[in-house]
Amino acid sequence: MPKTKAKATRQPKAPPRQPYDDGKRTRKPRSQPKPSTGGSSQAVSTSVYQAPSPCFPIALPTSATGAVLYRDFCIEHVKTCYPGVEPRNDFELLWMAESTFKGTVEELRATMEEAHKHLVKECGVEESKRMVAKMLGQHIEPTGFKPRPKDTNKYIHIRPIPDTKYSIRLFPGSLSAAEYCLDFVDSASGEPVNSPFEFELWGIPDPDTPWLGVPISMELSSMERSHGIKQEDILPGHEKFLLRDGQTCVLIRPGKPRVRFTVPVRRHPDTVQVAPEVEVVLDFPKVIA
Template identity: 45%
Template sequence: MDAHPQMPNATTAPFRPADLPPMVTVVDTQGETLRDIYMEDIIKRFPNFKPRDDVDIWLLGPGNLYNGPEEGIRAWIDNKLAMHVSHMGSEETVRRVASEFLSPVTEVTGRKPNPGMEGPPIFVCAIPNSEYSMRLFPGAFKTREYCLDFVKSDTGEPENSPFEFELWALLGPSLYPYSMRLLSLEQSSGIRPEDIVPGAETFVLRDGMVCLLKRPGHRTVRFKVPVRVKETASAGEARG
C-alpha cells in the first residue's frame, strides 16, 4: 500500500490520498504581460542589471542559458542580438519581434513562487525521511497545468533533483490505469541536468492528476494534484 504525507488539515495539505477526490482551489485568472513576467525573473536572477529595452528583456528572460556574471550580460546580449539580426535581416525587425512577443497578456507555466509562500493555490509538503519537501504551484489555468518542484524544508529554497527519484503519473480510466514517467520541463526541452540553472527545475502536472514519487529504499509517495476553478458565483459551491 502506498504511503502519503500526513497533513493536519485540507487547507495546508497539498497532496491528497489517491482514494479521495482532489482538493478544489479557487483562482483569479487575471494574466500579466510577458514583459512583466520576464522582468520579474530577470530581477530575481540579476538584481543589479537594468535592461536597456525589450530586446534585453526578451533575450535574458526565462529559458535562456546565460549563467555568467552580471558584468558579462551586455556582451552576451549584443552577441545574441547580432545573431538574430543576421537571421531576421535587420535590427529593426528584431526589436519589433521582441516588442510584439512581450506585449500580450498571458499565463505562464513554470513561474515559481517566492520561498515561504504557502496556502491555496500554493502548497508545500515534507517528504518522509528527507530534508526536502515537494511544492505544488499553479501553471497556466487555461491548459490546467500545475507545477511541482523540490525545496529545502527549512528554507523553502528550490533545488534541482536533490536525491535519486522517479516521478510517475497514473493515467487512463480507473479500472485500467497505465503509468507514464514524467521528466522536468527542462529535460523535456533537451537541457542536460547539469546545465539546468540551480533551483529552476520544474515538473508540469495536470489538475486532478494522480502521481507517484518513487525513491530507492523508501515507500512510494502517492498524491493527487488539486483542481482549480475560476472565481465565479459557482466557485462558492465548489469550495463547499
C-alpha cells in the same frame, strides 16, 4: 514425405514496467553548477532551455489563476538568463526576455540599440513606446514560472516528504491547459533544489477508480530533461515537473514508503454556472469507506 515448416514460436513480451517495481533505475542527485556572476566584460551566453521561455502574451483576466503580468515574467527571466545585466529601458527588457544572445555585455548593448533604432524607424517613437508598453502590460499564463520561496496563495501547496529535509511544492501553470508544476524545496528555507535524492516520479491511474479512463502508469521526467538538458546542466533550483490538474502521482524512493498525492483541480473563474432549472446536481458520496 513432404517437408513441414516448423511453426515459429512467439516469445512472450515482457510486461510493461510499473511504478511499484523494485526501483533499480532511480534518479540520483547530481552536483549543481554554480551560476555565473556579472561583470562589465562578462560574456553573455544564454540557452533557450535554461529557464522557461517567454511565450507570446495572451490577454487574460487578472483574476485567472496562474496569470501573471508579462512585465514581471520578463524581469525574472532576464535575471536568470542575463545575470548581472540590467535592462536600461522597457525595450531592452522585452528584447532580452524574448531573445537569445551570445557575446559580451558591450556587444549585447550595441545589438539592442540597433534593434531599437530599426523599430523606431519603422514605427516612430511614440508608436514604439506604445507597442512595448502594451506587450509588457498584458497578462499571460506561463507554465514553469516558479514562485518565490516565501510566496503563498491558495494555489501553492507544500507538503514535507517523510524522512527527508525536503518538501514537494505544487504551483500553478496555465489554467487554460490545466497544467500544474511540481518542484522540490528545502523545508526550512523554502528554496527550490534539483533532485535532492534518488527517486522516481510516476503518474498513475486514480487508485479509487482505476477502471475508468485509460489505466496507464508513466514515469515522469522534468521539463528540462524532456527538452534534452542533461541533469547536471540544469541551473540550480530550476528543475520542475509538468503535471495536470487532478492527476494522481506517486514518488518512489529506494527502501522508503511510497508517497502518493493528487494534484488540485482549479475552477476557471469564467466558468458559467448552470441554472438550477437547466441542470440539478445530486449529492451522492464520492468515496465510501
